[in-house]
Amino acid sequence: MTYRAKGRQAGARGRRAAAPPPADPPPDILRALVTLYQQARHADLLAAATRQQRQHPRSYALHSLIAGAHAGLGNPDAAITSLDQALALWPDSAELHYNKGVLLAGTGAQDAARRCYETALKLDPSHAGAANNLGSVLRAKGDFIAALRAYRHAVALQPRSAAAHNNLAVAHQHLGQASEALVCFMTALRLAPTHADIRRNVINLLTGPLPVGLAPGLPELLHDLLLRDHDVRPSELAPAICRLCLADPILERAASALGNGPDVGAALDALAGVPLLTATMALCPIPDPDIERLLSRLRAAFCLHPEPLTEPAPRVAVLTALAAQCFINDYIYTVTPEERQALDARTGRVQDHLARGAAPEMTDLLCLASYLPLGQTAFAARLAADHLPEPIWRMQIAEPEQEANLRGRIPAFGQIANKVSEKVRSQYEANPYPRWIRPGSGQSRMTLAQMIDQLGLHLRNPAPRTLTAPQILVAGCGTGQQSIEISRRLAGAQVTAIDLSRASLAYAGRKTRELGIANVDYLHGDILDLDALGRPFDIVFSTGVLHHMEDPEAGWRALCRRLRPGGLMKIALYSELARQDIVRLRREIAVAGLGGDPQAMRAFRARLFDDPGLRDSALAQSGDFYSLSAFRDLLFHVQEHRFTLPLIAAALDRLGLDFCGFEMTDQRSLAAFRARHPDPAALVDLDLWHGFETDHPMTFSGMYQFWCQKP
Numbered sequence: 001m002t003y004r005a006k007g008r009q010a011g012a013r014g015r016r017a018a019a020p021p022p023a024d025p026p027p028d029i030l031r032a033l034v035t036l037y038q039q040a041r042h043a044d045l046l047a048a049a050t051r052q053q054r055q056h057p058r059s060y061a062l063h064s065l066i067a068g069a070h071a072g073l074g075n076p077d078a079a080i081t082s083l084d085q086a087l088a089l090w091p092d093s094a095e096l097h098y099n100k101g102v103l104l105a106g107t108g109a110q111d112a113a114r115r116c117y118e119t120a121l122k123l124d125p126s127h128a129g130a131a132n133n134l135g136s137v138l139r140a141k142g143d144f145i146a147a148l149r150a151y152r153h154a155v156a157l158q159p160r161s162a163a164a165h166n167n168l169a170v171a172h173q174h175l176g177q178a179s180e181a182l183v184c185f186m187t188a189l190r191l192a193p194t195h196a197d198i199r200r201n202v203i204n205l206l207t208g209p210l211p212v213g214l215a216p217g218l219p220e221l222l223h224d225l226l227l228r229d230h231d232v233r234p235s236e237l238a239p240a241i242c243r244l245c246l247a248d249p250i251l252e253r254a255a256s257a258l259g260n261g262p263d264v265g266a267a268l269d270a271l272a273g274v275p276l277l278t279a280t281m282a283l284c285p286i287p288d289p290d291i292e293r294l295l296s297r298l299r300a301a302f303c304l305h306p307e308p309l310t311e312p313a314p315r316v317a318v319l320t321a322l323a324a325q326c327f328i329n330d331y332i333y334t335v336t337p338e339e340r341q342a343l344d345a346r347t348g349r350v351q352d353h354l355a356r357g358a359a360p361e362m363t364d365l366l367c368l369a370s371y372l373p374l375g376q377t378a379f380a381a382r383l384a385a386d387h388l389p390e391p392i393w394r395m396q397i398a399e400p401e402q403e404a405n406l407r408g409r410i411p412a413f414g415q416i417a418n419k420v421s422e423k424v425r426s427q428y429e430a431n432p433y434p435r436w437i438r439p440g441s442g443q444s445r446m447t448l449a450q451m452i453d454q455l456g457l458h459l460r461n462p463a464p465r466t467l468t469a470p471q472i473l474v475a476g477c478g479t480g481q482q483s484i485e486i487s488r489r490l491a492g493a494q495v496t497a498i499d500l501s502r503a504s505l506a507y508a509g510r511k512t513r514e515l516g517i518a519n520v521d522y523l524h525g526d527i528l529d530l531d532a533l534g535r536p537f538d539i540v541f542s543t544g545v546l547h548h549m550e551d552p553e554a555g556w557r558a559l560c561r562r563l564r565p566g567g568l569m570k571i572a573l574y575s576e577l578a579r580q581d582i583v584r585l586r587r588e589i590a591v592a593g594l595g596g597d598p599q600a601m602r603a604f605r606a607r608l609f610d611d612p613g614l615r616d617s618a619l620a621q622s623g624d625f626y627s628l629s630a631f632r633d634l635l636f637h638v639q640e641h642r643f644t645l646p647l648i649a650a651a652l653d654r655l656g657l658d659f660c661g662f663e664m665t666d667q668r669s670l671a672a673f674r675a676r677h678p679d680p681a682a683l684v685d686l687d688l689w690h691g692f693e694t695d696h697p698m699t700f701s702g703m704y705q706f707w708c709q710k711p
Helices: 027-038 042-055 060-072 076-089 094-106 110-123 128-140 144-157 162-174 178-191 196-206 218-228 234-246 249-257 264-272 275-281 289-304 313-328 337-355 362-369 390-407 419-430 448-455 481-489 502-514 527-533 552-561 580-592 598-609 628-635 645-655 667-676 680-684 686-695
Strands: 471-475 494-499 520-524 537-543 563-573 658-662 704-709
Touching (some): 060 094, 076 094, 094 110, 094 128, 110 128, 128 162, 144 162, 162 178, 162 196, 162 667, 178 218, 196 234, 218 275, 234 275, 234 289, 264 289, 275 313, 289 313, 289 337, 289 362, 313 362, 419 502, 471 481, 471 527, 481 502, 481 537, 494 527, 537 552, 552 645, 598 628, 645 658, 658 680
Parallel strands (some): 537 563
Antiparallel strands (some): 563 704, 658 704
């Protein structure tokens, strides 16, 4: 919402009522004052316009410019007073009512702002800004149907406005109208292809259950987002990409080629015709059972192929993507005895070539790289960069060496003495989680105040809004994805990230250096020892961490001690209601006495994978099902607690924290809750949310993610 100050021209467009008789300074003086506004010289404007006002007290234009100066100087109340004086002189100015609405909305007076926009539209039905902003205040109130009408009006007035189409799409999304939202988002992107927030909104939509293929140009958009938009997590796009690829008959051809008497070359040629899939394979786990079966069959057929394949570039590209995919998913596919025997033969061939000083067959190396990390083989030290495609050399040889060098150089604090903390540390040393290739910043860079507004947080203490260089603690940073994204998203942020696992921290440190990020520091230690840091933080992030501690509330209390008064905290915890299927499977694992070794986990997963109902299950919808480290985190974790909203409410009360609101990724659930409870205050009522979750147990399947504040 943008305040506009345009001197005598303000509101002239399309108004029904004539302007009052001229009572303004000479035109050249007005133009000079408008120039000061445009140059953001607000103090100079205020002084100059105030001097002119003494000579021209009935100039509505001067009152409007003085209001703009006050707004620019951060004095909204004074600005509104000046606009009221201007409106007393010209009550039929649509532009003045619009500007007053902008200022009121900025102060949180949404109802008063709505009335101003409605008045502006009555006076000037062609005022696109008023229509758009009316939609925004209605959306903020949870009245999405009325917001939709306002946004449609704005789009009709400004069909080339990317912002208007984006807002219309968001309203459709809140109403659960995913297909309509996608069409509007894609129109917005055609008008503003590089707009970061529109791209982020598209990605948020594509992560949900969306019928693909409805919008022209969707494959091209996904390919562009995947390869060119480095603010996007590839894993967020992968489900939509898989749905799109499954509709491609080329995959049927690849599957047919891998039938009886498999023709590996034909299968590779077919998959080379699906570049969106092969590009995704090199960036994140493929989260689809049917495509996983195809890739697993391809790997086995390639392994058992008795002779080296011919090596045209498209085939090598597919094999490279397959080796990358297997490394990224921690070699989650099962292996038959026949494959093991064939792997031994290929290993022998590679060693023979290296012993003779000859380059191994690339197909042998790519086959082996699809079954185990080449950096862990006995012959790794004798491999050269030109023996392998560059992505595999980098991923399986060079980068693990860099992490090994970093591991012992990470500073530490305190001692990891808690027995459960030590067990958790051991798990993540063996299985750093998650293994990611490219992060996403989440959204365009923003101030903390802008983030608070975007999330719709309800703060009793407004102090965080004024922070320009927030000190941030990420407690349990894992492999660094979240800490990096926070550092790129929040302007002025200085991030301290801690974790129990040196393997995870080394991965995080390597990626941070690779991305050229300088505002993140990594430390090795336990949340329970945070007092050893001896300094406070403005914001604490601890997502998916506390529920893996022996005593989650003791860890939470340690975080509170490091949080400044007025500071914010984002917490994410498992939901008891949403994880009932997981609880049942964890019970099966415990009864069977299965450990967290790779062979046991693959065997248990293979049994789940063969279940005819897998595709429609919540398990198959979880990205954690498709890589071994994530699967261990999902089902084989050494420690897990789960929560209900009444338990969280009681903990917040004991810790003296104020609940500020959920961070919801599922807009359909949020829309359903708002439809049941339209009062905005309901969004921070945990009793109402508990009733809603009881009726909709999968609402928080991705954890309770919420914000709280220390008074």
